Amino acid sequence: MSTVCYIDFENLYNSLEQQYGFRLTNQGYVKLKQFLINEFKIEKASDIKLFAIWDFFQHVKSQIALLNMGIVDSVINAPNSTDGKLVVEALTNSKDYNHIVFLSGDGLFLHPAIFLSQELGKKISFVALKKSCCEEFKKLGFPVYYLDDLFNITGYQVSSDCNSLEKTAALSSDLEVVLHKVIHMMYALKTNELAWIGVAHQVIAMRKKQGKTDAPFDNVTNVLSLISEGCKKGIFIPGKQPHPTGTGTQDTIKLNEGNLHVKKMKRIVDTQLSRSVK
Numbered sequence: 001m002s003t004v005c006y007i008d009f010e011n012l013y014n015s016l017e018q019q020y021g022f023r024l025t026n027q028g029y030v031k032l033k034q035f036l037i038n039e040f041k042i043e044k045a046s047d048i049k050l051f052a053i054w055d056f057f058q059h060v061k062s063q064i065a066l067l068n069m070g071i072v073d074s075v076i077n078a079p080n081s082t083d084g085k086l087v088v089e090a091l092t093n094s095k096d097y098n099h100i101v102f103l104s105g106d107g108l109f110l111h112p113a114i115f116l117s118q119e120l121g122k123k124i125s126f127v128a129l130k131k132s133c134c135e136e137f138k139k140l141g142f143p144v145y146y147l148d149d150l151f152n153i154t155g156y157q158v159s160s161d162c163n164s165l166e167k168t169a170a171l172s173s174d175l176e177v178v179l180h181k182v183i184h185m186m187y188a189l190k191t192n193e194l195a196w197i198g199v200a201h202q203v204i205a206m207r208k209k210q211g212k213t214d215a216p217f218d219n220v221t222n223v224l225s226l227i228s229e230g231c232k233k234g235i236f237i238p239g240k241q242p243h244p245t246g247t248g249t250q251d252t253i254k255l256n257e258g259n260l261h262v263k264k265m266k267r268i269v270d271t272q273l274s275r276s277v278k
Helices: 009-020 026-040 054-065 081-092 105-118 134-139 175-191 196-209 220-232 259-275
Strands: 005-010 023-026 050-051 069-072 099-103 121-129 144-146 153-155 165-167 193-194 236-238 252-255
Touching: 005 009, 005 026, 005 081, 005 165, 009 023, 009 050, 009 054, 009 259, 023 026, 026 050, 026 054, 026 099, 026 175, 050 054, 050 081, 054 069, 054 236, 069 081, 099 175, 105 121, 105 134, 121 134, 134 144, 175 193, 175 196, 175 220, 175 252, 175 259, 193 196, 220 236
Parallel strands: 005 050, 005 099, 050 069, 099 121, 121 144
Antiparallel strands: 023 165, 193 252, 236 252
16 A cells, blocks of 8 residues: 655644643654554655645755655645645545555645545544544544654643654743744734844844944844744744845845744734724
């Protein structure tokens, strides 16, 4: 029986962080790959296909590519675009497979799974976190395999599998200030892209208006270092327009709106804005 596995990578990455405060390490991706191959008898690593808007995940894309798994780019930055592309792929390009595995806890895949199972006679399995729609999958008779068991997760930031998972660190207060200012500017400019060099200048200008000129907001280089730290943490995402000097300081970057810290900061900014309107 030939098997293909479709991974909703955005759901995997964001759910691990939001539900448990974890991210997979390099060893974690290796462990996941080997589990999928062994458990579902997947013949080729390329039959494990990871779907995402990969501009948002450049910080992990290279290490995943080394494992020879299939990387599928959703390209279109719109709500549910990754889910949509994954569904289209599953419905149109699965004729050569008897067994289809969905790695996602998103209930959006229930109807495609039912169609593939009842209309096309495919065997369907799900791999998901316990804090997901997995109970709905089970109610409809689909086998469910738990990522919690694979990585020995027992609660928020509690796991005995420390080699496969890293805890997500809290943001520094300085980085939270930059994130706060960026979100305000995103609202003001109604854009999803900004040049980081411009962000640095605007953050400093906004701090000066508040009568605050203390370090690290006293020069552009310091703010760019903070932004670089944010990129490493996966909060800010490098874009596709590098500075001609190769320094990367003028990359166009996109805000990863699925990031837990971003969601939290957006709620704070939304509250502030609604109060100012009143």
